Amino acid sequence: xxxxxxxxxxxxxxxxxxxxxxxxxxxxxxxxxxxxxxxxxxxxxxxxxxxxxxxxxxxxxxxxxxxxxxxxxxxxxxxxxxxxxxxxxxxxxxxxxxxxxxxxxxxxxxxxxxxxxxxxxxxxxxxxxxxxxxxxxxxxxxxxxxxxxxxxxxxxxxxxxxxxxxxxxxxxxxxxxxxxxxxxxxxxxxxxxxxxxxxxxxxxxxxxxxxxxxxxxxxxxxxxxxxxxxxxxxxxxxxxxxxxxxxxxxxxxxxxxxxxxxxxxxxxxxxxxxxxxxxxxxxxxxxxxxxxxxxxxxxxxxxxxxxxxxxxxxxxxxxxxxxxxxxxxxxxxxxxxxxxxxxxxxxxxxxxxxxxxxxxxxxxxxxxxxxxxxxxxxxxxxxxxxxxxxxxxxxxxxxxxxxxxxxxxxxxxxxxxxxxxxxxxxxxxxxxxxxxxxxxxxxxxxxxxxxxxxxxxxxxxxxxxxxxxxxxxxxxxxxxxxxxxxxxxxxxxxxxxxxxxxxxxxxxxxxxxxxxxxxxxxxxxxxxxxxxxxxxxxxxxxxxxxxxxxxxxxxxxxxxxxxxxxxxxxxxxxxxxxxxxxxxxxxx
Amino acid sequence: xxxxxxxxxxxxxxxxxxxxxxxxxxxxxxxxxxxxxxxxxxxxxxxxxxxxxxxxxxxxxxxxxxxxxxxxxxxxxxxxxxxxxxxxxxxxxxxxxxxxxxxxxxxxxxxxxxxxxxxxxxxxxxxxxxxxxxxxxxxxxxxxxxxxxxxxxxxxxxxxxxxxxxxxxxxxxxxxxxxxxxxxxxxxxxxxxxxxxxxxxxxxxxxxxxxxxxxxxxxxxxxxxxxxxxxxxxxxxxxxxxxxxxxxxxxxxxxxxxxxxxxxxxxxxxxxxxxxxxxxxxxx
Numbered sequence: 001x002x003x004x005x006x007x008x009x010x011x012x013x014x015x016x017x018x019x020x021x022x023x024x025x026x027x028x029x030x031x032x033x034x035x036x037x038x039x040x041x042x043x044x045x046x047x048x049x050x051x052x053x054x055x056x057x058x059x060x061x062x063x064x065x066x067x068x069x070x071x072x073x074x075x076x077x078x079x080x081x082x083x084x085x086x087x088x089x090x091x092x093x094x095x096x097x098x099x100x101x102x103x104x105x106x107x108x109x110x111x112x113x114x115x116x117x118x119x120x121x122x123x124x125x126x127x128x129x130x131x132x133x134x135x136x137x138x139x140x141x142x143x144x145x146x147x148x149x150x151x152x153x154x155x156x157x158x159x160x161x162x163x164x165x166x167x168x169x170x171x172x173x174x175x176x177x178x179x180x181x182x183x184x185x186x187x188x189x190x191x192x193x194x195x196x197x198x199x200x201x202x203x204x205x206x207x208x209x210x211x212x213x214x215x216x217x218x219x220x221x222x223x224x225x226x227x228x229x230x231x232x233x234x235x236x237x238x239x240x241x242x243x244x245x246x247x248x249x250x251x252x253x254x255x256x257x258x259x260x261x262x263x264x265x266x267x268x269x270x271x272x273x274x275x276x277x278x279x280x281x282x283x284x285x286x287x288x289x290x291x292x293x294x295x296x297x298x299x300x301x302x303x304x305x306x307x308x309x310x311x312x313x314x315x316x317x318x319x320x321x322x323x324x325x326x327x328x329x330x331x332x333x334x335x336x337x338x339x340x341x342x343x344x345x346x347x348x349x350x351x352x353x354x355x356x357x358x359x360x361x362x363x364x365x366x367x368x369x370x371x372x373x374x375x376x377x378x379x380x381x382x383x384x385x386x387x388x389x390x391x392x393x394x395x396x397x398x399x400x401x402x403x404x405x406x407x408x409x410x411x412x413x414x415x416x417x418x419x420x421x422x423x424x425x426x427x428x429x430x431x432x433x434x435x436x437x438x439x440x441x442x443x444x445x446x447x448x449x450x451x452x453x454x455x456x457x458x459x460x461x462x463x464x465x466x467x468x469x470x471x472x473x474x475x476x477x478x479x480x481x482x483x484x485x486x487x488x489x490x491x492x493x494x495x496x497x498x499x500x501x502x503x504x505x506x507x508x509x510x511x512x513x514x515x516x517x518x519x520x521x522x523x524x525x526x527x528x529x530x531x532x533x534x535x536x537x538x539x540x541x542x543x544x545x546x547x548x549x550x551x552x553x554x555x556x557x558x559x560x561x562x563x564x565x566x567x568x569x570x571x572x573x574x575x576x577x578x579x580x581x582x583x584x585x586x587x588x
Numbered sequence: 589x590x591x592x593x594x595x596x597x598x599x600x601x602x603x604x605x606x607x608x609x610x611x612x613x614x615x616x617x618x619x620x621x622x623x624x625x626x627x628x629x630x631x632x633x634x635x636x637x638x639x640x641x642x643x644x645x646x647x648x649x650x651x652x653x654x655x656x657x658x659x660x661x662x663x664x665x666x667x668x669x670x671x672x673x674x675x676x677x678x679x680x681x682x683x684x685x686x687x688x689x690x691x692x693x694x695x696x697x698x699x700x701x702x703x704x705x706x707x708x709x710x711x712x713x714x715x716x717x718x719x720x721x722x723x724x725x726x727x728x729x730x731x732x733x734x735x736x737x738x739x740x741x742x743x744x745x746x747x748x749x750x751x752x753x754x755x756x757x758x759x760x761x762x763x764x765x766x767x768x769x770x771x772x773x774x775x776x777x778x779x780x781x782x783x784x785x786x787x788x789x790x791x792x793x794x795x796x797x798x799x800x801x802x803x804x805x806x807x808x809x810x811x812x813x814x815x816x817x818x819x820x821x822x823x824x825x826x827x828x829x830x831x832x833x834x835x836x837x838x839x840x841x842x843x844x845x846x847x848x849x850x851x852x853x854x855x856x857x858x859x860x861x862x863x864x865x866x867x868x869x870x871x872x
Contacts, residue, residue, distance in 0.1 A: 450676035
């Protein structure tokens with residue numbers, strides 16, 4: 001039995017079996033997703049890595065060589081469906097998967113840009129997505145590519161063929177639900193949030209078996225709702241969010257409390273937590289819901305095994321400004337006073353850049369990343385609560401006499417110091433790169449407005465740029481001090497994601513149509529390329545056949561063009577589009 | 589000079605009054621040419637426009653639309669639209685002057701539109717006209733449980749139901765600095781709110797009067813429908829009419845005349861009676 005030939009044979013057999021197993025699985029594993037930071041060949045998840053740093057160790061394209069970056073290919077999405085292209089593409093095994101407006105998904109040959117297949121989701125006429133018909137991206141698992149649609153479904157397609165493998169209804173679109181965020185996969189579970197307007201939508205985080213789409217747990221994010229968990233094949237109630245109803249809400253207002261988790265979440269492996277932000281409370285008039293209104297406008301850490309909330313931190317208690325707290329929570333190691341702290345960074349709609357301890361949600365710092373905040377002067381580090389100025393939109397019932405109420409100027413505007421577009425963190429420079437916007441709003445109470453043919457107590461608002469020469473500002477922020485190290489000003493509002501690399505580079509797009517590269521340390525603009533339409537998507541990078549590639553969707557749209565006021569003047573000349581651009585270094 | 593008699597003669601032949609504008613009657617011509625009037629109404633909005641048990645659109649506004657088309661000598665094509673999340677301005681854009689980017693809407697006329705001078709100033713792409721009735725916020729209550737609803741202060745103790753995100757909801761949760769919030773029960777649909785009143789889950793329900801009347805139907809033995817017993821609620825009354833694109837005075841006048849004729853010969857009254865809704869004359 002110790003025959004060496006036999007041993008060899010057994011070894012060979014073992015290797016063959018291993019290979020066989022690998023071939024059978026032929027796809028993206030949990031391990032691959034967890035280790036995406038080391039995988040330069042592929043882009044496997046939303047956020048580039050599950051912690052959302054949007055950092056790549058690739059450096060063939062760097063501050064010195066980026067001047068030689070030229071298009072490798074471009075692909076047009078076609079159709080008349082040219083609206084906002086906010087997606088982050090994924091790359092796996094030489095294939096690119098990118099979602100597009102109107103719930104479309106394209107599989108492209110990553111080398112040539114040739115289309116392999118496309119999936120066009122059949123959308124019912126009656127969908128009413130709040131903010132354009134965008135989609136932010138897909139998730140990969142096994143041989144599936146999974147994405148959410150505007151009619152609130154989750155669709156899993158075969159990566160090879162584009163055929164539907166499973167489809168699950170996340171919500172009823174007729175009740176105002178929708179979905180546009182990229183799902184993530186954590187330990188075999190697809191994690192999604194919910195999108196929807198003000199029609200009594202209640203925010204939730206769901207976990208589904210990535211292979212079947214079957215619900216494993218569900219966590220409403222509004223105090224008072226019980227969670228759900230799969231037990232012995234049955235979905236049963238789990239613990240009540242926040243312990244009990246009515247702790248921070250009056251009457252039954254919590255039942256339609258809002259808190260939509262419309263941007264989806266990220267994951268931190270070290271603390272084994274899903275980190276997700278929640279939206280604004282409903283209705284918008286804060287006077288009707290005295291109390292903190294937990295867990296709206298908050299950051300949550302959720303146990304991926306059970307859906308239990310481990311900790312929360314609320315950025316805007318009793319929000320009256322539409323300061324969604326959905327912004328991404330990016331995990332990073334904070335080097336401060338010779339210590340390494342497990343931290344998480346968040347650039348909130350309300351204009352503060354928060355650094356929390358991600359083991360317990362404790363506030364470490366909160367510093368402004370925009371130039372003007374009328375609603376608060378700072379955040380109390382002891383209590384974690386904002387120090388409010390009292391400048392709040394008034395109570396509309398006070399103007400029910402038929403006269404327009406007093407107008408208040410409030411900054412940031414409800415579109416936020418930063419909106420959905422994801423920031424990046426570069427561990428080499430130790431800086432966050434935050435796509436911010438400088439705007440405020442006049443907000444007033446309408447004595448009487450109308451909704452569905454009937455009288456309504458509404459509010460009016462006009463978004464106003466704060467400065468003549470720019471709205472968008474890409475800011476490099478030192479999370480240890482809150483200091484803004486450099487900034488780049490852009491005439492139109494910034495609305496696209498950021499990528500940073502070990503090549504000392506920061507990439508982001510502009511509504512004016514450029515993909516731009518900046519020196520990560522100094523902010524010097526090193527390269528730009530005109531893509532033909534506004535860039536509001538998320539750039540990615542990967543390595544193929546020994547060369548580094550950069551890819552970004554192009555196609556102007558999203559929420560900004562839907563809101564008028566003075567901002568409209570700055571953007572009305574921008575043209576629509578819908579294409580995928582890929583670049584590499586020119587070889588002479 | 590001879591264009592005017594000719595045009596007038598044509599219009600007479602078409603059975604219209606003299607109020608029709610002579611110039612730029614594009615939409616009206618198209619309606620007549622195709623023999624179809626495209627009428628936008630809300631989906632899921634009983635008793636005004638909703639789907640019946642057989643899956644057909646029915647309701648007061650649907651019947652008004654059909655009667656208007658008949659009076660104009662054309663057929664009606666319904667364009668049921670979902671109410672937007674934000675505001676009536678969005679509905680008018682989708683239903684009338686632009687259409688929705690998913691491809692629906694842009695009908696010839698939309699019904700159930702508030703006709704109000706202030707609101708007209710904000711929606712200059714459309715003309716609001718021909719109010720057919722006056723709507724107001726009212727309260728229905730159970731006489732056995734609330735002997736007399738002479739003040740809203742009853743709701744410091746008693747529960748009151750509302751459909752969420754309606755003016756009745758907003759009024760009750762904001763008035764008196766929120767004194768009634770804890771007793772306001774929210775329902776997701778008017779049907780659920782109505783069922784709660786009838787089952788006794790709530791002793792009172794606040795909504796548009798037409799909705800309350802439809803909810804109770806002929807059943808008035810137990811229930812009373814009254815206006816809101818509070819000062820300062822006059823603003824919660826409004827005229828309900830229709831909207832066409834501002835560039836279509838011809839269509840506007842033809843529809844206005846048709847509506848007037850429905851009122852005068854009692855057709856409008858019959859439609860309201862059949863739907864158990866009071867026809868209050870619009871205020872001028």
